Amino acid sequence: MACPICTKPRNQAYRPFCSKRCADVDLARWLRGDYVISREVEDTDLPDLPDRVD
Numbered sequence: 001m002a003c004p005i006c007t008k009p010r011n012q013a014y015r016p017f018c019s020k021r022c023a024d025v026d027l028a029r030w031l032r033g034d035y036v037i038s039r040e041v042e043d044t045d046l047p048d049l050p051d052r053v054d
Contacts, residue, residue, distance in 0.1 A: 003010050003018035005025050010018050018040040029035055 001010055002008065003022050004016060006018060008018040014020055014023050017026065018048055027054035032043065
């Protein structure tokens, strides 16, 4: 299987990536919000929170 970032052969130490650099590139993409699973938010997705009392 190839590295999903650069397509070089993967390295077991950094699986599924080939190097720490590619693993860091992937992490940066997650942190920037580049990877998104989009669908509509439903009421069941939101937790039931108690009413706020001031």
